[in-house]
Amino acid sequence: MLTFVGLGLYDERSITVKGRDALHRADRAFAEFYTSRLVGTSVAELEAHHGVDIEVRDRAGVERDPAPILDAAADGDVVFLTAGDSMISTTHVDLRLRAIDRGIDTRVIHGVSAASAASGLTGLQNYRFGKAVTLPFPRAHGGDDVPASVADSVETNRERGLHTLVYLDIKVDDGRGANAGETYMTADRAAELLATEWPDTLAVAVARAGSPDPVVAADRLSVLATRTFGDPLHLLVVPGEVHHVEADALRTLAGAPADTLPEN
Amino acid sequence: MLTFVGLGLYDERSITVKGRDALHRADRAFAEFYTSRLVGTSVAELEAHHGVDIEVRDRAGVERDPAPILDAAADGDVVFLTAGDSMISTTHVDLRLRAIDRGIDTRVIHGVSAASAASGLTGLQNYRFGKAVTLPFPRAHGGDDVPASVADSVETNRERGLHTLVYLDIKVDDGRGANAGETYMTADRAAELLATEWPDTLAVAVARAGSPDPVVAADRLSVLATRTFGDPLHLLVVPGEVHHVEADALRTLAGAPADTLPEN
Numbered sequence: 001m002l003t004f005v006g007l008g009l010y011d012e013r014s015i016t017v018k019g020r021d022a023l024h025r026a027d028r029a030f031a032e033f034y035t036s037r038l039v040g041t042s043v044a045e046l047e048a049h050h051g052v053d054i055e056v057r058d059r060a061g062v063e064r065d066p067a068p069i070l071d072a073a074a075d076g077d078v079v080f081l082t083a084g085d086s087m088i089s090t091t092h093v094d095l096r097l098r099a100i101d102r103g104i105d106t107r108v109i110h111g112v113s114a115a116s117a118a119s120g121l122t123g124l125q126n127y128r129f130g131k132a133v134t135l136p137f138p139r140a141h142g143g144d145d146v147p148a149s150v151a152d153s154v155e156t157n158r159e160r161g162l163h164t165l166v167y168l169d170i171k172v173d174d175g176r177g178a179n180a181g182e183t184y185m186t187a188d189r190a191a192e193l194l195a196t197e198w199p200d201t202l203a204v205a206v207a208r209a210g211s212p213d214p215v216v217a218a219d220r221l222s223v224l225a226t227r228t229f230g231d232p233l234h235l236l237v238v239p240g241e242v243h244h245v246e247a248d249a250l251r252t253l254a255g256a257p258a259d260t261l262p263e264n
Numbered sequence: 265m266l267t268f269v270g271l272g273l274y275d276e277r278s279i280t281v282k283g284r285d286a287l288h289r290a291d292r293a294f295a296e297f298y299t300s301r302l303v304g305t306s307v308a309e310l311e312a313h314h315g316v317d318i319e320v321r322d323r324a325g326v327e328r329d330p331a332p333i334l335d336a337a338a339d340g341d342v343v344f345l346t347a348g349d350s351m352i353s354t355t356h357v358d359l360r361l362r363a364i365d366r367g368i369d370t371r372v373i374h375g376v377s378a379a380s381a382a383s384g385l386t387g388l389q390n391y392r393f394g395k396a397v398t399l400p401f402p403r404a405h406g407g408d409d410v411p412a413s414v415a416d417s418v419e420t421n422r423e424r425g426l427h428t429l430v431y432l433d434i435k436v437d438d439g440r441g442a443n444a445g446e447t448y449m450t451a452d453r454a455a456e457l458l459a460t461e462w463p464d465t466l467a468v469a470v471a472r473a474g475s476p477d478p479v480v481a482a483d484r485l486s487v488l489a490t491r492t493f494g495d496p497l498h499l500l501v502v503p504g505e506v507h508h509v510e511a512d513a514l515r516t517l518a519g520a521p522a523d524t525l526p527e528n
Contacts, residue, residue: 016376120351120374125354126379156424160395245361253364
């Protein structure tokens, strides 16, 4: 049995009770942290809190060499842990399909995702979000600004009055270079990139969703670009049309300046 | 302190560990089940499992008469429970803003939402979903077919190659009429409604997301309309452009007939 378990957004207690129970019962636990991270805990803390050993795999160890995970799941009860919800990434769908091909039972125990949190923390209505995008580091796509696909999606959503959730790039290198480790794009850096196109557009920075001290800040992109929001992970939301209760929420929860919001 | 806690998707163990801890510590626990339900448990089972008393409020008891909840939160540690994620509905944003107005500290402990589960269970990529819609019972909007706003959203998403998550109506009456209780729109009924416009369009029915026995079934809307998917809650997804891994997932996880999918 291969059970995909989402760890949720922040620390060792962001997992669901059902997910924790599956983790405690498992013969072996694998995890990957290259698609996202739990910034409020470490693997050692997760292991200590749950009383389990966790075998962390890098991208190659999941995508190119999934056999050890599948072999373990063919012989026993295996959980595969990821931050957030488990099946967001194509990688893990592929792993699930490979398991099914080998006749291994699979199931999914969902985790809290950043998309829900972005809606909940900002007060923007979930059914008024359009297509989400990921803003990459400029060096990742070889340019120095916002990829046309990202700009187009934001623009098309706005034309329909819809909000855009902008996921921010996480760069995990292989640990062998001079800059080993992770780099997280911050909301201020993302705002700076987007402000080149839309300096006066209202946006909302969300930092540390799911933590005890999330920051939610709404202002013009050019203003957000000059602020700092502390530790990762960060997200950015570009609202489309803002309805009455949403405007109240952005004012009260995110400190949006009055002149960025529609009048009541 | 007023803490909004999402109960997640299915039963008493769908809550996060953090949410459960907050519930156990609270002086009083309120809940509403008119925006959604946990179909895998009852209030009595929730109370027994968590060792707490839960005061369930109907819509009027939250929206028109929030004072008892706010009074309790001004004096002590109160949790407000909802199925799924807590802040999806405008109602609860409004309750949070009222609390802040009264100087009450608020926080949100997110729960697993149907949107994540729909993506995870179908293998359709989360960033390829467009605006979500809710399909109401025809009697709720006085017509006998699909509201134009729903049809337009599905159509516009499809033109952009995007998937549409279709939430299905839940009708909760006040318990005083002859038809007291809830009625859930089923995925086959939703497919029947949508098939009047798009009989040959591929769609995916998702039943009991978050439960131990979710059903995920992909076929033409006119075919899904003739099937049954068991107990609620149900969802429907109308895929837009289906990429390679997504097609594999719909074939393997949802039994999509080969002639409904792009060729590899």
